Amino acid sequence: MSAKSATARAQGKPVLGRFPLSLRALGYTAVAALGLLYIAPFVIQLATGFKTDPDAATHPLGLLPTTPTTAAYQRLFGLSQAGDGVPFLRWLGNSAFVAVVVTAGRVLFDSMAGYALARLRFRGRTVLFGFILAVMAVPGVALLIPRFLVLNSFGLFDTYTGMILPLMVDAAGIFIMKQFFESIPREVEEAARVDGADVLRTFWSIVLPMARPALLTLTILSFQGSWNEFTHFLVATQSSQYETLTTGLARLVSGGLGGGTQYPLKLAAALLATLPVAALFFCFQRYFVQGANAGAVKE
Known part of the structure; x- marks a missing residue:
């Protein structure tokens, strides 16, 4: 056995050389x-x-x-001479707008709620966190009809507000941020308070920059979730002007935009809808893994 293999074995690391x-x-x-x-x-x-x-x-x-x-892509981008184009750019614009606003809201509100549950002591804190865990256990499809009734009662049905507002806060995001904030040493916040920083200043200027891996993880998950959201948009909208990529592709697949199989058109649209999320994940996958693992480590 070589010295390198002996050292690796002593450290508990796998030794590839021992396999044939x-x-x-x-x-x-x-x-x-x-x-x-x-x-x-x-x-x-x-x-x-x-x-x-x-x-x-x-x-x-x-x-x-x-x-x-390239006939399928010409139809998607409105370049077809036959006049049989698909409103793909409108779907893309709606999805991008909703995903960006929802992601910004989730990163802000989930991080604030996670910090409050991790660090602030207030009455009902444990019960509130239990409710958040309970929400994570409820299937989203079970809330579709109540969500429609609430949106319709408040006059938010078939509006951008109705599409965005219910998605601005996510229970899983709050849980992720809470776990990460609990892994940050309290001495950092105590030193900030000694210097005269209040709770909001400590959170915004001291703790939040330290939570960069968790914030990037939350950003990726929020963007992916809002970009791929389907059931909520299905009950929150009715007009074609509010169609996103998911609802528009569903109508395309169901034959609502022309007859025939249209396999090239459908798969080309699905491919273009996948690219933004895939590019975001591959660009930030290192931070995603760091953020996913950081919450499990307690100092």
């Missing part, structure tokens, strides 16, 4: 096969977007279009 080369090759092959299996639907989706409708129906799993065409 054939076994390691088999493991790498299995991992590569699983990776290819995972990305295969996305590759098929990308290829189908450049097919014609007959080609997509005849060769649904083909990775090379028989006659490549």
Whole structure:
């Protein structure tokens, strides 16, 4: 056994050299096969977007279009000469607007609520946190009818306010921020109070900058959740002018925007709807992992 392997074994680290080369090759092959299996639907989706409708129906799993065409993307962006365009840009604008506003609201309000539950001592704090955990346990579909009734009673149905306001605070986000704030040493806040900072100044200027990993995690989850939200928009809106990518794609898939299979158009729209969230995750995945693990570590 080499000195390097002995040191790794003494530290409790796995030693790859102790496995036979054939076994390691088999493991790498299995991992590569699983990776290819995972990305295969996305590759098929990308290829189908450049097919014609007959080609997509005849060769649904083909990775090379028989006659490549950008007709599906031309329809999505209103460049088709046939006048059969799809209001994809309106869906995209509505989704982007709602997702940005909801994400900003969740980051602000969830972090404030999480800090209050983690650090402030007030009557009913434990009961309130129990209610938040209970909300996380309730399936969202069970609240659809009550949510519609509330929005309709307050005159918020079929408005941007009705689409955004119920999503501004998230129980899971509050839980994440509370757990992270509890991992921050109290000595930091005590030193700030000695210097004359009040609770709000301590939170905004001292604690919140230290919570950058958790804030980035919450930002990614909030943007992803609001971008992919479907059931809430289904009961909160009725007019086509408020359609988002999820509700618009649902109408497209159900045949509400033309006849035929339209596989290239549907898969091209789904691919474009996936790209913003995928790009956001890949850009900040390192911070996402840090934030997900930080709350589990207590000083």
